[in-house]
Amino acid sequence: MEPSRELNFDALVIGGGIAGLQAALDLADQNFKVAIVEKDATIGGKMIRLSKVFPTLDCASCITTPKMAASAHHENISIFTYCDLTSLKRDGQEIKADITQMPRYVDADKCIGCRQCEYGCPVYVPNHEEGNFNFRKAIYIPFSNAIPQIALMDVENCSLCGKCAKVCPTGAVDYFQQPEDFVIRAKTAVLATGFKLTPMDQKPQYGGGKIQNLISSLDMERLLAPHGPYQRVIRPSDGKEPDSIAYVQCAGSRDKTLGVPYCSRVCCMYAIKQAMLLSGALPLADITIYYMDIRAFGKGYEQFFQNAKAMGIEFVKAKIAKIEQADNQYVRLRYEDQEGNGGVVEREHDLVVMSLGMVPDWNPAGVCDVACDTDAFIKSTIPSLAPTVTSIEGVFAAGVAIGPKDIVDTIAEAGAAAMEASKYLNALENPKAA
Amino acid sequence: MSTKKTAETEEPRVGVYICHCGGNISDHVDVKKVAENLEKVPGVAVAHTNMFMCSDPGQELIQEDIKSGKINRVVVASCAPSLHETTFRGAIKRADMNPYLYEHANIREQVSWVHHGEAATAKATSLVTAAVAKAKELEALDPIKVDAARHATVIGGGIAGLRAALDLAQRGIEVALIEKSPFLGGQAANLERIVPTGERAADLIQDLAAKVMADSRIRVYTCSRIVKSEGYVGNFKITLKTQPPDSQADLEKLQEVAAKGEKPGRFVPFAGFLAVKVPTTASEQVLDSGAIVFATGFSTYTPRDGEFGYGQNPEVITLPQLIRFMSQEKSRGRSLTINGRTIRRVALVHCVGSRQIPGIHEPDADGGLNEYCSRTCCAATLQAASEIRERYPLTHVLEYYRDIRTYGRGQEEFYERASENHVMFLRYEPEDPPQVERLSKGNFPLRVTVKDTLTFGEALSADVDLVVLSVGMVPSRIADLVDMMKLPVGADRFLQEVHPKLRPVELANTGILLAGTCQAPMDISEACNAAAAAAAKATSLLSKGYVELDPFVAQVDLSRCKGNGACVAACTVDAIVMQTVEVDGQSVERAEVNPALCTGCGVCVAVCPENAIDVKGWTLEQYEAMVDAIVAD
Amino acid sequence: MMSDQKKSDKEGLKALRQQRKASIERARKAIKAQNQNVKAIREQMKSGGKTIPEIAAGAGLPTDQVLVYVASLKKYGMVIEGPKDGDYFKYELAPK
Ligand SMILES: Cc1cc2nc3c(=O)[nH]c(=O)nc-3n(C[C@H](O)[C@H](O)[C@H](O)COP(=O)(O)OP(=O)(O)OC[C@H]3O[C@@H](n4cnc5c(N)ncnc54)[C@H](O)[C@@H]3O)c2cc1C
Ligand code: SF4
Numbered sequence A: 001m002e003p004s005r006e007l008n009f010d011a012l013v014i015g016g017g018i019a020g021l022q023a024a025l026d027l028a029d030q031n032f033k034v035a036i037v038e039k040d041a042t043i044g045g046k047m048i049r050l051s052k053v054f055p056t057l058d059c060a061s062c063i064t065t066p067k068m069a070a071s072a073h074h075e076n077i078s079i080f081t082y083c084d085l086t087s088l089k090r091d092g093q094e095i096k097a098d099i100t101q102m103p104r105y106v107d108a109d110k111c112i113g114c115r116q117c118e119y120g121c122p123v124y125v126p127n128h129e130e131g132n133f134n135f136r137k138a139i140y141i142p143f144s145n146a147i148p149q150i151a152l153m154d155v156e157n158c159s160l161c162g163k164c165a166k167v168c169p170t171g172a173v174d175y176f177q178q179p180e181d182f183v184i185r186a187k188t189a190v191l192a193t194g195f196k197l198t199p200m201d202q203k204p205q206y207g208g209g210k211i212q213n214l215i216s217s218l219d220m221e222r223l224l225a226p227h228g229p230y231q232r233v234i235r236p237s238d239g240k241e242p243d244s245i246a247y248v249q250c251a252g253s254r255d256k257t258l259g260v261p262y263c264s265r266v267c268c269m270y271a272i273k274q275a276m277l278l279s280g281a282l283p284l285a286d287i288t289i290y291y292m293d294i295r296a297f298g299k300g301y302e303q304f305f306q307n308a309k310a311m312g313i314e315f316v317k318a319k320i321a322k323i324e325q326a327d328n329q330y331v332r333l334r335y336e337d338q339e340g341n342g343g344v345v346e347r348e349h350d351l352v353v354m355s356l357g358m359v360p361d362w363n364p365a366g367v368c369d370v371a372c373d374t375d376a377f378i379k380s381t382i383p384s385l386a387p388t389v390t391s392i393e394g395v396f397a398a399g400v401a402i403g404p405k406d407i408v409d410t411i412a413e414a415g416a417a418a419m420e421a422s423k424y425l426n427a428l429e430n431p432k433a434a
Numbered sequence B: 001m002s003t004k005k006t007a008e009t010e011e012p013r014v015g016v017y018i019c020h021c022g023g024n025i026s027d028h029v030d031v032k033k034v035a036e037n038l039e040k041v042p043g044v045a046v047a048h049t050n051m052f053m054c055s056d057p058g059q060e061l062i063q064e065d066i067k068s069g070k071i072n073r074v075v076v077a078s079c080a081p082s083l084h085e086t087t088f089r090g091a092i093k094r095a096d097m098n099p100y101l102y103e104h105a106n107i108r109e110q111v112s113w114v115h116h117g118e119a120a121t122a123k124a125t126s127l128v129t130a131a132v133a134k135a136k137e138l139e140a141l142d143p144i145k146v147d148a149a150r151h152a153t154v155i156g157g158g159i160a161g162l163r164a165a166l167d168l169a170q171r172g173i174e175v176a177l178i179e180k181s182p183f184l185g186g187q188a189a190n191l192e193r194i195v196p197t198g199e200r201a202a203d204l205i206q207d208l209a210a211k212v213m214a215d216s217r218i219r220v221y222t223c224s225r226i227v228k229s230e231g232y233v234g235n236f237k238i239t240l241k242t243q244p245p246d247s248q249a250d251l252e253k254l255q256e257v258a259a260k261g262e263k264p265g266r267f268v269p270f271a272g273f274l275a276v277k278v279p280t281t282a283s284e285q286v287l288d289s290g291a292i293v294f295a296t297g298f299s300t301y302t303p304r305d306g307e308f309g310y311g312q313n314p315e316v317i318t319l320p321q322l323i324r325f326m327s328q329e330k331s332r333g334r335s336l337t338i339n340g341r342t343i344r345r346v347a348l349v350h351c352v353g354s355r356q357i358p359g360i361h362e363p364d365a366d367g368g369l370n371e372y373c374s375r376t377c378c379a380a381t382l383q384a385a386s387e388i389r390e391r392y393p394l395t396h397v398l399e400y401y402r403d404i405r406t407y408g409r410g411q412e413e414f415y416e417r418a419s420e421n422h423v424m425f426l427r428y429e430p431e432d433p434p435q436v437e438r439l440s441k442g443n444f445p446l447r448v449t450v451k452d453t454l455t456f457g458e459a460l461s462a463d464v465d466l467v468v469l470s471v472g473m474v475p476s477r478i479a480d481l482v483d484m485m486k487l488p489v490g491a492d493r494f495l496q497e498v499h500p501k502l503r504p505v506e507l508a509n510t511g512i513l514l515a516g517t518c519q520a521p522m523d524i525s526e527a528c529n530a531a532a533a534a535a536a537k538a539t540s541l542l543s544k545g546y547v548e549l550d551p552f553v554a555q556v557d558l559s560r561c562k563g564n565g566a567c568v569a570a571c572t573v574d575a576i577v578m579q580t581v582e583v584d585g586q587s588v589e590r591a592e593v594n595p596a597l598c599t600g601c602g603v604c605v606a607v608c609p610e611n612a613i614d615v616k617g618w619t620l621e622q623y624e625a626m627v628d629a630i631v632a633d
Numbered sequence C: 001m002m003s004d005q006k007k008s009d010k011e012g013l014k015a016l017r018q019q020r021k022a023s024i025e026r027a028r029k030a031i032k033a034q035n036q037n038v039k040a041i042r043e044q045m046k047s048g049g050k051t052i053p054e055i056a057a058g059a060g061l062p063t064d065q066v067l068v069y070v071a072s073l074k075k076y077g078m079v080i081e082g083p084k085d086g087d088y089f090k091y092e093l094a095p096k
């Protein structure tokens, strides 16, 4: 059945991470009408989930929330969260997107974000947002600065006991909500679908994801966030405050066998950043970074790296060959010593962080025939002079969706994608002027 | 009746909002206590705290209090106003209140990041109380609207400048592209193939420059410099001087071009795209422009005399020189030859003029150090190494590096290719850089010795025919423009953006934008992204035909002004003039402020003997109220 | 009297319960086990602040699981963090 609802915009942005938000803002400020479609229940992408950001060490929330709020309140921007993009195609002069609004089982117009339902719900569910370090409920608000502040229900874990509906002061809980299909037509689109981390369990020699106190770098971001799962850094295995913490660099990158031949660009810098934050939070802890090359190439980054060295963070040039569980929940790292006396060295740490790489979050296959490179990132057809141009006319891309990059580079690229999209819109309106 | 009007006549009811900033503030300041203290201050209607005031729920807190009529003034105590003042003004405006009935107290940078414990809480209380005192005195203001020229001036005709000019023109904005040399293309003209795409730099420049020349909305001024700049966003007045080329480098390039019989409209390798005929006489003109885009790019670092033997040995050259030699090298031998000399072994040294460390590296004549990484030299060096190995299999290559920074997609392959090509890698620590010495006997002119950390710190010596220094980027010399326009420059001497994440392509000077390597080292694709982002910002600024400026400008109280004129003399930006006005039937001189020019600096306030001039939003009365509040306890 | 709306909701819920039988069953089991764990953990804290290993030993649960529970109880306001004891923090029941 053809969906009844059809909406028209000048531009459609897929993905509400920092790339999508910036592109939308730059278009909306030029007076174009923009729709942002996001698959998550909140906008903000990875950035809103970080602790502080290099190289300025601003709190990530402090920089992200204003952009989230500015988008949410912009008169030219409409935001659609918790949506599944099922098709994105060029349709004559337009881009046509088929979208399914996933049911939240909560009426978005009625919910006031008070979290009464969450407190009322009796089911504890591992909280993926917090690295599974704590629980959420079967009905919940993703986190305190999510936008929109609307609850959603996870029916897989719901016992249908009816408590949430009973406690909701506005009668917003709706157990019968159904997915709803609609169509967005726009003249241009920006793909800003971002990344996910390379998996923890990829390498058998790194324990296949089964080692206690071996966590991912995003998990560490949550531990360091001021409103994180423990509100301090302790070992997930037993709550011990760690005396020694280590980073394994290039844990998912620069490795052809994993299908990730490229360097992910941000993991050196985020490891250094986290190490600095850790030495602030745990002044007595030893912090070691095992690396192949430190890639601190952005503005102010090398200085940041040198500061970290001066603070006493230990940098060891080594490729970690093996990671194992040691006694007392310690993590043992084995590597070939290059700089000291040679030979195989083993060291144990309380807590070890895998500096995982970036792979694209979205696989367009079957949804959109935009061309991708062999490494699965969206392909830029004018890579040097106009990196945001894709294989589909009028469709542009920005952020990690077209290759790993940090926030600064992502924001610049989002501005560039907005520029390409606005030129495209301008040319449609004034065919002669183009 | 709008709330704007009522706010002034009603009793002030101040809403105070204190931010935890996640913990940034609340770890050191007892924010609850501050709120309790503030609740007792006369005129405070509500005092709330929130985890993140800048978040949506935080902003809504303010908006609800406004809408319910509880408050008619707002004080937010949080981070520096440079971060979020506009955020909160926006929130207030959306709640239909005048956004200038707002005062910001910085209790993060000025309190929690520098003080701890009770002292921090006490200081925060003082600062917020002072902000409340000022808020009670605030008046509703309206932003100043000025017409904006739909015209932008792009300074610099390198890749970024070309990209920005083209983008602006394609959005219907007239562009003046100003380039000091006779050529377009900038530093990219000195490259052969670019990393990582392998495209020819010549093709990229030809492509962009030809489009720029063909666009009727762009006027290209080569051999031109800005000699004067006045005005403000929307209305810059830029004086341009066009002159016959006089720099040695330009003259040499022009001779080469003439020798080849090249005409304007074509790219000439290692010179650039000759845009138009070079002028034979000097001329000046004035442009009216709404925005300025800086795309003044970089120069390559010139090694000091003796740095790795440079300047003292003809066999020590820089990477750009090597690239040029190799492009001119036509011989098909199995060894690289340079100036007729067979190169059997070459040493490439990374990080020359980059990643300098205080205490290890010597500062330059101005006392500066290039502490940053130049970002592009690793990949360029690896590419050169592989090219030597592939074209000249009998020439051996050694690379001396600190970290190989082939970041991002498509770059790691250059590292791998070099390894497969049997380039030998040696790694040095900055404390022990490779030593280059001249050999008086033997087969080779130079010896390079290094403590190689890849082989347990062993000292390794290699005799070589050539040493190539991978020189980094330094910003172009634009001290004249920096002085003229009062531009912020960072410790690294590149132009300094307002905030790397919030406003990455803007300078603090409203209407002046940043494109490319004048801001920091970048490669071509990154510079193009930055240029396009700057063009997008300029387009949003200019597309409405007007710009809005903050109303914090000087205002003359005509009932007090006696026409003394001290303010006119004191104003550094000529924003005040004397006007003849009628007072009681008599013609007298009185001061008048041009609000668009006024920067709100307040020097006029300090010199006026009659106290007849004040800066709106920062009046003497408001300052006094703040001081009184601070000294009250 | 029950309104038509309520009646149809009731029937709808019945149908929904039928439809989601498997997941509801799982959730109910989970609640039961969770409540037991929470009870056991709270029991340990009744005599005063305890570290995660102490609670785990007393409650007969693995330390990592106990930490997840304690972190969650803290988030929902039922537990507070107390002073540090060696390398570990003590956790206490929140005052009522
Ligand atoms: C551990 C860690 C620490 C970091 N620290 C820093 C730092 O300190 N400083 C810094 O500069 N950078 C840092 N980074 C990098 C930073 O996270 C990225 O540069 C940035 O988040 C990229 O933004 P993005 O918008 O491109 O991608 P994302 O943040 O991934 O956003 C993409 C959005 O698109 C949505 N989406 C995906 N597919 C679809 C679809 N089909 N339909 C609709 N929506 C979709 C996603 O849900 C997501 O919201 C860090 C990265 C990591 C992993
Ligand atoms: S107001 Fe500023 S400092 Fe406070 S939380 Fe928001 S962002 Fe952080």
Ligand code: SF4
Pocket: A249, A250, A251, A253, A254, A262, A263, A264, A265, A266, A267, A268, A269, A293, A294, A295, A355, A357, B407
């Ligand atoms: S940024 Fe650093 S850790 Fe990440 S892949 Fe590149 S070199 Fe490895």
